[in-house]
Amino acid sequence: MAARRRRVLPGFGLGLGYALAYLGLIVLLPLAALAWKASGIGVAGLLHLLATPRTQAALRLSFGGAFVAALANAAAGLLVAWVLVRYRFPGRRLLDALVDLPFALPTAVAGIALTALYAPNGWLGQALMEHFGIKVAYSRLGVIVAMVFVGFPFVVRTLQPVLAALDREMEEAAESLGARRWQTFTRVILPMLAPALLTGFALALARAVGEYGSVIFIAGNIPMRSEIAPLLIVQKLEAFDYAGAAALGVVMLGFSFVLLVALSLLQRWSRRWAEQPA
Amino acid sequence: MTAATAARASAWPRRLVHALLILAALGFLGLFLVLPLAAAFVEALRKGVHAYLTAIDQPNAYAAIRLTLLVAAIAVPLNLVFGVAAAWAVARFEFPGKAWLGALIDLPFSVSPVVAGLVYVLLFGAQGWFGPWLGEHGIRILFAVPGLVLATVFVTLPFVARELNPLMQAQGSEEEEAARVLGASGWQMFFRVTLPKIRWALLYGVLLCNARPMGEFGAVSVVSGHIRGLTTTLPLEIEMRYNEYDYVGAFAVASLLALLALVTLAAKSALEWRYGDELAAHAPGGH
Numbered sequence: 001m002a003a004r005r006r007r008v009l010p011g012f013g014l015g016l017g018y019a020l021a022y023l024g025l026i027v028l029l030p031l032a033a034l035a036w037k038a039s040g041i042g043v044a045g046l047l048h049l050l051a052t053p054r055t056q057a058a059l060r061l062s063f064g065g066a067f068v069a070a071l072a073n074a075a076a077g078l079l080v081a082w083v084l085v086r087y088r089f090p091g092r093r094l095l096d097a098l099v100d101l102p103f104a105l106p107t108a109v110a111g112i113a114l115t116a117l118y119a120p121n122g123w124l125g126q127a128l129m130e131h132f133g134i135k136v137a138y139s140r141l142g143v144i145v146a147m148v149f150v151g152f153p154f155v156v157r158t159l160q161p162v163l164a165a166l167d168r169e170m171e172e173a174a175e176s177l178g179a180r181r182w183q184t185f186t187r188v189i190l191p192m193l194a195p196a197l198l199t200g201f202a203l204a205l206a207r208a209v210g211e212y213g214s215v216i217f218i219a220g221n222i223p224m225r226s227e228i229a230p231l232l233i234v235q236k237l238e239a240f241d242y243a244g245a246a247a248l249g250v251v252m253l254g255f256s257f258v259l260l261v262a263l264s265l266l267q268r269w270s271r272r273w274a275e276q277p278a
Numbered sequence: 279m280t281a282a283t284a285a286r287a288s289a290w291p292r293r294l295v296h297a298l299l300i301l302a303a304l305g306f307l308g309l310f311l312v313l314p315l316a317a318a319f320v321e322a323l324r325k326g327v328h329a330y331l332t333a334i335d336q337p338n339a340y341a342a343i344r345l346t347l348l349v350a351a352i353a354v355p356l357n358l359v360f361g362v363a364a365a366w367a368v369a370r371f372e373f374p375g376k377a378w379l380g381a382l383i384d385l386p387f388s389v390s391p392v393v394a395g396l397v398y399v400l401l402f403g404a405q406g407w408f409g410p411w412l413g414e415h416g417i418r419i420l421f422a423v424p425g426l427v428l429a430t431v432f433v434t435l436p437f438v439a440r441e442l443n444p445l446m447q448a449q450g451s452e453e454e455e456a457a458r459v460l461g462a463s464g465w466q467m468f469f470r471v472t473l474p475k476i477r478w479a480l481l482y483g484v485l486l487c488n489a490r491p492m493g494e495f496g497a498v499s500v501v502s503g504h505i506r507g508l509t510t511t512l513p514l515e516i517e518m519r520y521n522e523y524d525y526v527g528a529f530a531v532a533s534l535l536a537l538l539a540l541v542t543l544a545a546k547s548a549l550e551w552r553y554g555d556e557l558a559a560h561a562p563g564g565h
Contacts, residue, residue, distance in 0.1 A: 008455045010464035015367035019439075022360045023382055026432055030397030033407050037400045076306050083303040086295055095304070097547040101311050103486070103541035104546075106493020108513040109532040112520055113314040113533060116321050116529075123317065149310055210390025213495030213513065217520065230392035236558065237396065242405050249393045256388040260381060 034253070037246035041095045046247050054223055055232060055248070061140060062229040063255070066208035069147035073204045074197055076148075077155025084156070085163040099156050102149055107213025114146055115218045138220030143228060146214040151204030158200035159193060166192060193268030199263060209254060318536045322529035333530035341507040342515040342531070347422065349511060350491045351497075353430040357487055358480070361438025366375045366472075368439075369446035370454075380443075386435045395500025398425055419502030426511065429497035434490045441477055441483035445557070449475055478553040482546065489542040493535055 041049070049055055084096050102110065118125040118136035128134045136142050166189065174184045212230040219226040229252060236245035317550045323330050333339070346508040368376060386394065400406050402419040412419060419425045438450060453475070473480075496514040510518060512535055519528035550557060 008458050009370055009451060010458070011366055011468070012371045012373075015363040016371070016373070019360060019364035019367055019379070019383075022363075023379075023435075026428070026435060027382065029386060030401050030432070033400040034393070034397045036407075071491050074488050076310075080303045080306065089300055093547070093551075095307060097543055098307060100543055100546065101315065101539065104489045104493075104542045105315070106495060106513050106535045106539065107534075108495045108516045109318055109493065109535050109539075110314060112516065112528055112532055113318040113321070113536075116317045117313060124311070149314065150310065152310065181295075191475055206388040210388070210393065210496075212390065212392045212499075230390050230496065233390075233396060237399060238498060240405075242400060242403065245396055246400055249390075249396050252390050256385070256390075260385065260388055261339055264377075264381060270518055 031253070034246050034249055037242055038250040041243040041247055045243070046251075049244055050251070051248050054227070055229075057224045058227045058229045058232045059251070061143060061227065062209055062252075065140065065144045065228075066147055066151075066205050066211075069144050069151055069208045070201050070205040072144075072148050073151045073155050074201045077152065077159060077200055077204075078193070078197065081156045081159035081163055085160055099153050102152050107150065107211070108217070110149055111146065111214040111217035114142075114149060114214065118142060118145060118218060137218050138222070138226065140226055142218040142220070143215050143226055146218050147208035147211055150214055151208045152213050154203035154207065155197070155200030158196050158203065162193060162196040195266060199266050199270065202259055202263050202266065204265075205255060211254060289467060315536060315540075316531050318529055321525065323534040324529075325526050328531075329526050330530050333524075333527040334534070338507050338510070338515060339531060342510050342512045343534075345423070345426070345509070346492055346511040349430050350424050350488055352486060353434060353491045356431055358438050358484060360435065361440075361442055361483060361487075362476075362480070362510045364439040365442035365446050369443050370451055383436050383439050386432055389432075391433055391494065391496025392500055395429050397500050398428050398432075420501055421505065421509055423509070425501040426498055426509065429501045430491040430494055433494050433497050433547070434487050437487035438480065438483035441479050441486070442559075445476060447480045467543040474505055478549060479557050482549050482557055485542055485546050485549070489539060525554050 028133065038046070048057075080095075080099065084092060084099075115122070115137050117123050118128070120129055120135070120137065122137065125135075125137055127138060134141070136145060170188050170192075171184050174188045175181075179187065210230060212228070212234075215228055215233055218230075219228060221227050221231055229248060233245045233248050233252075236242075236248065289345050296369060364379070367373075368379060390445075399420060401408060402425065403409050404413065407418075419428070453471050454467055455473045458464075462470065493513055494511075495517070498511055499514060499517070502511070502514055504510060504514060504518065506518065512531055516531045516535075519525075519531065
């Protein structure tokens with residue numbers, strides 16, 4: 001079949017060749033430059049860079065904060081996807097369209113808008129500070145709030161199609177066998193959603209780790225406290241420490257690769273899951 | 279108790295749970311999505327309509343708008359052609375390393391925008407691979423329009439390909455094969471058969487691909503050099519005004535981009551509602 005198709009349809013060489021050349025120029029060549037520049041400081045230099053407290057604090061915040069934000073997004077995304085797929089109420093379509101707002105809203109706009117909300121004199125920030133003593137903007141919590149914002153659509157959009165395609169008969173069977181609603185949800189529905197939920201979590205995590213625009217405004221960028229790793233890269237570049245910037249870039253890129261591999265494994269798993277006989 | 283009343287009795291707590299869940303979802307969306315959007319507009323109009331209009335009616339703002347449109351006008355068509363070529367190869371043919379190609383296309387989504395900018399600095403900067411040669415020949419890539427375009431192209435590379443690939447795979451190639459058998463040339467087949475089948479998905483991908491370059495910040499910020507009126511796109515103009523404590527000015531420019539985001543969302547939803555079938559099978563994530 002494949003062999004016949006290759007004979008009948010033209011453009012394989014053109015399509016693949018163009019795509020590969022484009023990818024090579026735009027993605028691979030620059031990444032090679034990154035690896036080459038980073039290798040300039042050597043393994044010892046890299047370890048030394050990673051050992052500085054400021055780098056460690058920034059990496060901890062970027063990865064740890066992104067992890068917390070992705071967890072929050074998994075919970076909120078599950079709730080919103082469930083409500084959007086299972087319930088009918090006025091304004092549902094509007095809400096559904098709104099979910100993509102973080103994809104469409106430029107990160108710089110999101111950054112200053114969130115800061116205006118959560119700053120000590122802001123709409124929400126003032127009340128949170130006075131009543132609960134919680135400081136959001138210019139702290140680690142602010143970084144996490146911005147990361148939740150940018151990562152939110154991933155979980156909802158990954159869950160929605162799976163949730164819509166879910167076989168209702170399983171739920172009905174569970175209920176007819178005497179399961180309570182909550183039991184049905186945790187024992188029957190949640191396991192079926194698990195691969196999609198994990199995929200959404202990983203996508204939100206990947207986005208939050210590298211996020212820059214929306215975070216730097218609300219973070220306040222206090223060294224050792226609310227500085228994220230991408231900001232350190234920018235600072236090193238501004239100080240013409242290209243090797244240091246490249247080394248940090250490679251660390252972040254390495255994490256992206258690991259996530260990508262994990263994601264493709266997840267997708268394989270969920271495909272097998274879907275093909276299982278019910 | 280009859281069966282009907284029992285069912286009604288058990289329906290009540292369930293309704294309550296439904297209402298509570300809907301309220302919780304509305305609360306989250308309101309707090310995290312609607313409120314920031316509203317804040318952008320309210321802060322922009324804080325000192326009245328006149329101050330808002332003066333903040334936008336400035337040479338720097340116009341220069342930023344022109345530059346943003348120019349960068350998007352170059353980057354989006356480049357990625358459009360790439361997306362069609364890549365989707366054609368991946369969706370229509372079997373070849374070794376296909377999975378790797380797919381992963382490579384997705385890679386820019388999971389790379390930090392700052393790293394995306396950084397790689398071009400390392401390539402074209404004064405200490406970079408091509409920096410000295412470019413310097414000798416007086417070609418500017420970094421801190422100029424070509425650098426902005428390259429960084430934007432990198433960040434938005436996957437959109438069109440990602441949108442087209444699953445759709446073209448689902449559509450199959452019978453009609454294209456028929457066109458070939460009936461004697462159509464390769465380009466005739468492409469323009470008369472393939473393109474009409476994917477046009478809405480193509481538009482959808484372009485829409486998503488367009489929202490991002492207009493608002494791209496991290497990657498562009500690294501390669502721009504922040505030369506006012508020359509290399510500042512709208513998001514960078516926001517940052518500069520914000521850092522100069524010109525809050526009304528920053529939010530005024532931000533409100534323009536927020537409007538663009540709303541228009542994008544509306545157009546995207548309209549496409550989804552009208553041509554949902556022809557867009558089907560689009561993979562979630564990374565938009």
